[in-house]
Ligand SMILES: Nc1ncnc2c1ncn2[C@@H]1O[C@H](COP(=O)(O)OP(=O)(O)O)[C@@H](O)[C@H]1O
């Protein structure tokens with residue numbers, strides 16, 4: 254059993270709508286292990302994105318504790334959380350969420366600017382990342398000039414720019430056709446296999462379970478199923494495929 | 496060092512987003528440009544007017560009395576130069592008790608030709624007979640080359656800048672033509688301390704009347720008190736004499752006049768111009784502040800439009816301070832860029848007015864473009880930009896990243 258990377262302990266997220274309290278996550282207990290590939294599934298509105306934001310330290314729980322590598326980060330300041338996000342977590346969104354004013358290369362460079370990576374190194378690394386997703390020819394295109402699949406590949410490259418340990422992808426294929434979606438999922442599984450990244454993916458696509466060692470079903474703000482597959486089986490499956 | 500480097504990156508990001516909203520950015524900048532344009536043009540012109548007048552006044556000795564037509568507090572009439580003191584007024588002044596000599600003075604811009612070149616120059620008309628002494632002793636005029644003109648001859652003296660700047664190569668003994676009449680340069684004056692005065696030509700009042708066709712009256716009359724008389728006493732005498740004459744000649748609605756010691760004149764002119772400058776400064780500052788409100792409006796709109804972008808930046812590791820800096824740079828840029836634009840236009844207008852006024856020759860005006868004015872207007876507009884951007888930038892940096900990401 255590999256070590257714990259993120260741990261949620263009785264985590265609640267409650268939104269206050271005027272006088273009404275709207276609990277969106279209701280006492281989540283969850284452990285993400287280093288190097289695992291986790292799939293989160295569940296109906297729309299069940300709280301998946303909310304959970305992802307908490308796992309990605311973009312949001313803080315109303316109640317409960319979040320541990321990152323054994324450290325309780327619940328009480329961390331916004332700046333401390335921003336720093337951890339920048340260094341250890343990469344986000345991939347359904348809407349791609351690239352910055353529209355910037356071209357592909359600049360989008361990938363951006364997270365490195367926030368981490369004070371020197372200019373030459375930034376550019377070199379961004380170009381390498383673009384090339385690894387076969388996007389070097391699109392370096393100077395803005396998001397508006399790219400297809401959905403291309404944008405998502407840039408977004409994944411961007412999520413890797415500070416070489417984070419964790420990639421959090423919230424329905425990364427949700428806006429893509431199935432064949433493009435497959436390419437994206439393969440890219441994520443490559444990252445898991447070759448780069449040993451911890452990957453957390455929200456998806457509605459059951460075939461993605463192929464890639465996954467841990468499938469979590471969430472419904473109405475609660476985990477109703479937390480299913481582990483043997484790592485060995487997974488590795489074998491993947492190696493057969495490739 | 497690292498910090499500066501990343502400010503540079505934030506600067507690039509800010510510029511990119513300004514470019515993405517080109518029209519609105521320009522409109523916001525124009526709002527600032529107008530305010531700075533007003534401050535710079537009006538301040539440099541009013542300062543120029545002040546300097547020109549004060550320098551003229553400063554040259555006079557303290558025991559001189561000046562008599563102006565019109566009320567000295569009525570700047571508009573004074574400046575327009577329409578009013579004159581008549582021959583009868585001058586008689587009254589001369590007869591006032593305690594007055595030793597009076598010197599009527601007049602001035603006008605005229606075209607002067609020297610060796611084929613024609614320039615408009617301010618011509619002073621001073622009665623040599625009475626006035627040469629006052630010019631030498633009270634105004635401190637002295638001859639650098641050549642000699643004082645001989646009374647009755649068609650001789651003129653030129654300021655020290657005339658042979659260098661206005662008509663390079665001009666020498667004593669040269670001919671110059673004014674209104675088609677030929678004159679000999681009898682002498683060149685030592686510098687009077689400023690370019691404007693050094694670029695004038697002085698002629699006998701009779702000649703002046705001939706050239707300009709203004710036969711009667713004077714724009715200023717100088718009077719000197721006799722030894723042993725208090726200057727204020729003499730002033731009162733002149734006033735009552737003038738008043739009596741005017742009543743007799745023109746009845747009750749006689750135009751007013753001002754009799755002042757040279758010191759008093761400087762005080763009054765100085766304080767009036769000072770007040771005008773404060774008023775100009777106040778109104779123009781309001782215009783800049785209005786520009787600042789425009790910046791604030793644009794920045795708030797921008798924060799709202801870019802809510803999602805802010806969420807994305809936070810998701811990829813931007814600290815609040817980074818977001819804050821980016822937005823502050825944008826608003827500061829509006830201020831600074833508007834300031835630069837306003838300054839260029841303002842200085843341009845001031846210079847254009849300076850040339851236009853010089854061409855008419857009524858007033859010798861040099862737009863005053865000081866480093867202080869430039870630094871102040873740029874600094875002020877930049878500061879306004881930063882202040883206007885402070886709240887919007889703060890609200891951007893304080894956005895909850897998840898709310899920002901969910902924002903559509
Ligand atoms: N800021 C908010 N205020 C109130 N309710 C919210 C807010 N954000 C999300 N919700 C609600 O929380 C629930 C879960 O949302 P979300 O986590 O996005 O679900 P999923 O990603 O599973 O579709 C939804 O009912 C949504 O309307």
Ligand SMILES: [Mg+2]
Pocket residue numbers: 301302303423
């Ligand atoms: Mg969702």
